[in-house]
Amino acid sequence: MELAVRERRLADMWLSRRRIAGVVAGVAAACGAISACGAPSGDEGGGKGGATASASPTKMGPRGLGGKLFDGIWTFDDHTLTVDGEEVHAPENASPWMEFRDDGTVAGNYGCTPFRVKAELKATTLTLGDELPALPPPTATPAPPDEATSCPPPEKKSPELSNFEAKFKKFFHRGQLKITEKKFEQYSAASPPTSPQLRNEHGDVATLEIVRSPDIFETTFQLYQWMEYDHAEPLRSVKDTAFVFHRDGTVTGNLGCNDFTAKVYFNGSHLFFRDARLTTHRTCAAQNMADEKFVLETLQRSLNYFYAGTGGGIYMRDDVGSEYRATGLQFRPATDTDQ
Numbered sequence: 001m002e003l004a005v006r007e008r009r010l011a012d013m014w015l016s017r018r019r020i021a022g023v024v025a026g027v028a029a030a031c032g033a034i035s036a037c038g039a040p041s042g043d044e045g046g047g048k049g050g051a052t053a054s055a056s057p058t059k060m061g062p063r064g065l066g067g068k069l070f071d072g073i074w075t076f077d078d079h080t081l082t083v084d085g086e087e088v089h090a091p092e093n094a095s096p097w098m099e100f101r102d103d104g105t106v107a108g109n110y111g112c113t114p115f116r117v118k119a120e121l122k123a124t125t126l127t128l129g130d131e132l133p134a135l136p137p138p139t140a141t142p143a144p145p146d147e148a149t150s151c152p153p154p155e156k157k158s159p160e161l162s163n164f165e166a167k168f169k170k171f172f173h174r175g176q177l178k179i180t181e182k183k184f185e186q187y188s189a190a191s192p193p194t195s196p197q198l199r200n201e202h203g204d205v206a207t208l209e210i211v212r213s214p215d216i217f218e219t220t221f222q223l224y225q226w227m228e229y230d231h232a233e234p235l236r237s238v239k240d241t242a243f244v245f246h247r248d249g250t251v252t253g254n255l256g257c258n259d260f261t262a263k264v265y266f267n268g269s270h271l272f273f274r275d276a277r278l279t280t281h282r283t284c285a286a287q288n289m290a291d292e293k294f295v296l297e298t299l300q301r302s303l304n305y306f307y308a309g310t311g312g313g314i315y316m317r318d319d320v321g322s323e324y325r326a327t328g329l330q331f332r333p334a335t336d337t338d339q
Contacts, residue, residue: 061102064123065179065196069100071214075269077182077195077207081171085203088167091160093149095306096168097211097268107135109268110165112151117172126177126198138265142272142304146320174200182207211269215311217247221331223255223295227317229324237288241295243331255292257284262299270319271307273299298329305329 061070075097080089090096094111100121101107106128107116118129152158157165181194199205223241225234235241235256242253251264251273262276276299283289305316305328317328 061100062121062123065181066121066123066126068196069126069179069208070121071100071102072210073097073099073212073266073268074196074208075211077209081168081204081206083167083171083204088164090164091158093151094161094164095269096164099268105132110168111161112157113165115169124179126179128173128177138267138272140263140265140272140274142265142270143302145304149319171198171200171204171206174202174204176200210310211308212266213310216309216314217245219311220244220253220334221314222334222336224330224332226294226298227328227330229326232330235291235295237285237291240284240288241291242334255295256288257292258282260296269306270304271316272302272304274302276300298327303327 061067075095076090078089080087082088090111096109096111098106098108100119104118104120105116106119106121106126107114109115114134116132116134118132120127120129152161177198177200180197180199182197183194196208197205198208221243222238223235223243224238225232227233237256240254240256243251244253245251245264249263249265250261252259252261254260255278258278258280260276260278263274265272265274276296278296284292303318306319307314307316309315309331311333313333314331315328316330318326320326
């Protein structure tokens with residue numbers, strides 16, 4: 001899929017909670033296939049840390065399909081899975097995800113309940129072991145969450161949410177999981193994109209879609225446009241912006257005129273920024289200064305973003321209950337030739 005076409009498509013189908021899978025699928029398609037999205041990014045610097053950032057890879061993952069999962073964060077295609085022959089859909093406020101870490105564990109969230117288990121990831125199989133304490137939450141907190149999207153306390157979970165979490169956990173803990181591929185024939189027959197599938201001996205299956213591939217780190221992105229529910233607004237100084245996400249939990253670059261830095265906290269399928277500030281104080285063209293002021297104020301609001309990101313682009317939507325109040329940011333790689 002050509003980038004310009006993909007961007008128009010994504011602008012038309014902006015991130016609602018029930019449309020996030022389509023955007024994730026578009027991001028995966030932009031990678032070409034899981035071989036581009038899930039490969040380890042190398043031994044980069046940066047500390048390990050709770051849910052604030054993924055562990056920096058210190059070893060190569062397994063070969064084959066298992067290696068495609070290594071060091072990536074994944075969710076379900078269309079937030080669904082099949083258990084006991086029935087398709088199970090995630091309710092509105094559930095955010096299931098899983099991260100295949102370099103410390104021999106899989107961490108994630110069943111929907112609103114975090115988990116971490118020992119894992120043996122091989123080329124074609126995933127074997128889960130003992131449960132471990134869940135990763136601690138980020139040490140900083142985003143803006144106050146919207147009640148409509150926040151996970152309720154255990155005693156107030158809806159039957160739909162409790163049932164989904166139970167099905168997810170059942171799927172995950174019914175013996176060894178085989179790793180296969182699902183091809184999407186609606187794309188080019190010559191080179192259809194693929195997504196990994198997990199399947200257990202009971203016939204349960206889950207198709208995975210990338211939430212965050214390792215190649216978003218140390219890639220220079222431009223802030224292409226900001227978005228509201230029903231429209232997108234291109235940033236006038238897009239070519240002067242630069243965002244580089246680092247494994248140590250920082251983001252650096254330029255907001256259109258001045259250099260900046262901020263902390264970024266990843267928590268599964270969500271992220272938020274803290275302590276955004278300028279590190280230079282130049283004066284530029286009026287439109288650049290206006291864009292810079294708007295972007296800096298947006299980052300300083302510390303909104304909780306529901307996101308999908310690969311080296312081919314990053315798309316974030318403010319995780320609020322009403323889609324009509326949602327805002328978002330869209331990034332494209334600075335090396336993009338269709339500008």
